[in-house]
Amino acid sequence: MADHTPDSAANADMDLDPIARSPQTDGMPMADAIEADARRGSVPADVLSVHSAASLGGSYLTAEVSASAIRHNMSLIRQAVGDAKICSVVKANCYGHGLATLLRLLEGLTDFFGVATPEEAIVLRQMGCLKPTLMFLPACGWATGRELRQALDRLIVENVTLTLVHKDELRAIAEASRRVGAQAKVHIMVDSGMGRGGAPIDESLDLFRAARNEPSVALTGAYTHFATADDCDLEFTRHQLSRFMDVVDLSGGREGLTLHAANSAATIAMPETHLDMVRPGIAIYGYPPGEQLSGRWDMKPALRLMGQLMHTMVVPAGSRCGYGLTYTFEHDTPVGLVPVGYADGYLRSLSDQTTMRIRGVDVPTRGRVSMDQIVIDLTDVPTANVGEEVEIISANPDSPHSVENLAKLAGTIPYEITCRLGRRVRRVLVD
Numbered sequence: 001m002a003d004h005t006p007d008s009a010a011n012a013d014m015d016l017d018p019i020a021r022s023p024q025t026d027g028m029p030m031a032d033a034i035e036a037d038a039r040r041g042s043v044p045a046d047v048l049s050v051h052s053a054a055s056l057g058g059s060y061l062t063a064e065v066s067a068s069a070i071r072h073n074m075s076l077i078r079q080a081v082g083d084a085k086i087c088s089v090v091k092a093n094c095y096g097h098g099l100a101t102l103l104r105l106l107e108g109l110t111d112f113f114g115v116a117t118p119e120e121a122i123v124l125r126q127m128g129c130l131k132p133t134l135m136f137l138p139a140c141g142w143a144t145g146r147e148l149r150q151a152l153d154r155l156i157v158e159n160v161t162l163t164l165v166h167k168d169e170l171r172a173i174a175e176a177s178r179r180v181g182a183q184a185k186v187h188i189m190v191d192s193g194m195g196r197g198g199a200p201i202d203e204s205l206d207l208f209r210a211a212r213n214e215p216s217v218a219l220t221g222a223y224t225h226f227a228t229a230d231d232c233d234l235e236f237t238r239h240q241l242s243r244f245m246d247v248v249d250l251s252g253g254r255e256g257l258t259l260h261a262a263n264s265a266a267t268i269a270m271p272e273t274h275l276d277m278v279r280p281g282i283a284i285y286g287y288p289p290g291e292q293l294s295g296r297w298d299m300k301p302a303l304r305l306m307g308q309l310m311h312t313m314v315v316p317a318g319s320r321c322g323y324g325l326t327y328t329f330e331h332d333t334p335v336g337l338v339p340v341g342y343a344d345g346y347l348r349s350l351s352d353q354t355t356m357r358i359r360g361v362d363v364p365t366r367g368r369v370s371m372d373q374i375v376i377d378l379t380d381v382p383t384a385n386v387g388e389e390v391e392i393i394s395a396n397p398d399s400p401h402s403v404e405n406l407a408k409l410a411g412t413i414p415y416e417i418t419c420r421l422g423r424r425v426r427r428v429l430v431d
Contacts, residue, residue: 059426060339062306065097066395067105068431069300073286074109076297077267077278084274087112087134087260089281091120096345096418097285097303098427103127105429106284114279118142118151121160134161134187134221138197140169152176152184161185161220165199167210170217177216186211187221187258190247192240194227201243208251221258222248226273229265230290237266241273264289268296286395287403287414294404301403303418305393305425309358309386311337312378321375322367327352329366334378338390341372345420346392349410355400357391358384362400393417 077086088110089095094102103124106113113133115121121135135155139162143151153176155162164170164186177184188207191198199207211219224244229237241261248254254276262273264283281289286301288294315321317331329335338356342348351368359381366375378384394402407414 059424060307060310061344061392061425063096063098063421063425063427064304064306064395064430065101065427066300066302066304066431067429069286069302069395070102070105070284071109072300073284073302074106076299077280077283078109080267080271081274081278085111085258085260085277087114087277087279088284089114089279090124091116091136091281092419095282095285095415096421099123100127101427101429103129107131112277114281118155118160121155122158125158125160130159132161133159134163136163136189138163138165138169138189140166140172148172149176149179153180156180156182156184159185161187164188164207164211164219165197166203167207170207170210170214174214174216183216183218185218185220187223188219190222190224190244192224192243192247193236194225194240196225196227198224201247204247205251208247212252219257221260221277223260223279226261226263226266229263229270229273230292232292234270237270237273265293268293282415285418287418301395301397303393303403304391304395305340305421307338307340307356307390307392309336309384309388309390310339310373312384312386320367322351323370324368327367327375334382334384335366336376336378336384336390337373338376338392339373340392341370341374343371344422344424345417346374347406347410347412347417347420350406353409354406357394357399357401358388 088106090099090106090113093099107129110131113124113129113131114136115124115133116136118135118139121133124133139152139155140148142148152173156176157180162173162184164173165188173184173186188204188211189198190204191200208219211217224240226237226240244261248257248259258277259275260277260279261275262270262278264280266273267278267280267283268289283289283299285303286299288296288299312334314332314334315329317329319329321327340346346369348369352366354365355362356365356376361380363380364377366377376390392401393406396402397404399405403414403417407417410417
């Protein structure tokens with residue numbers, strides 16, 4: 001059986017992360033610590049019930065996250081970018097891999113962190129992380145009125161670098177800086193052609209000028225985001241890069257600015273986009289950012305999802321199973337029940353398509369994926385017992401139930417498979 005002991009350093013501050021497991025004593029979560037945090041307001045009320053339930057002990061599902069795989073992938077990135085800084089993207093709970101599980105490890109391997117929302121930025125600070133942190137979504141789109149003012153004040157005090165896309169935001173950020181008596185750091189995001197946010201090209205020069213002239217705000221960087229860096233044809237990505245650099249040049253040059261544009265795909269495929277900093281996300285966790293880039297780097301998937309056999313029985317020939325009774329057994333068949341479903345991120349679209357691994361044997365799933373459970377066919381391992389380990393997602397990219405292969409079966413991308421892993425999944429650092 002695999003070692004599921006959480007890494008002590010990585011889990012030391014788990015009680016501050018509303019997504020992570022509760023702190024533990026002798027392997028058991030401490031409900032009183034969770035409830036105390038909830039009273040202080042550091043754990044949102046909507047997750048208190050989840051953590052209180054966890055205090056019963058144990059977990060049906062465990063995501064084993066490989067420290068050696070993360071180190072290997074970060075080493076590949078570091079070798080590729082040379083002197084450029086690395087902004088490790090840890091939004092969406094480290095793409096589902098667990099922020100509390102990976103934070104201490106990543107802190108020693110990166111220069112910057114990237115998050116999406118104010119909550120994600122503040123959670124980093126609550127966990128004791130002082131690394132420079134960039135929030136990608138415009139802060140002023142998060143709320144209005146008093147709520148917005150409080151959020152901006154907190155983000156500036158916590159030294160979170162804000163994304164700036166409009167002059168109205170600049171005024172709000174400058175007012176907040178004066179309220180708290182601290183200069184806000186901002187990076188301007190330029191929409192160079194993706195059409196999904198950022199300052200439009202024709203407004204960018206005025207925004208750069210206004211930001212440089214606002215004494216309450218420190219313009220420390222500028223960036224753009226690529227739409228097609230994972231395609232075979234990189235012409236449009238080069239066009240985006242050219243437009244972005246033209247804006248920077250016309251706005252007064254790059255002196256004093258950290259320039260960044262490269263996502264995982266561009267970090268791998270386009271060295272000319274590395275600039276002063278790169279922003280890898282999915283590559284950190286060991287998955288190619290697109291099929292065209294599969295095999296370009298020897299990345300190691302970091303995640304392995306394990307469950308356990310909860311129930312076994314033999315169903316007679318002609319029996320059907322699952323909602324809609326979509327699968328019919330042709331002969332008397334030993335089957336087992338695995339406690340994973342779409343509430344845990346195991347997509348319903350995977351119904352009747354996948355395998356899981358038990359005793360080293362890949363066995364097929366049968367019937368529809370339910371909210372909390374799925375049936376597996378134990379014909380090839382008829383003596384399997386309740387409590388035995390079941391590998392639900394493999395860290396081996398060649399496995400039929402690897403993240404990449406599950407994504408193909410579901411008609412989606414690896415990002416969605418890992419990001420959807422739910423709160424009921426315990427994350428632990430291994431090796």
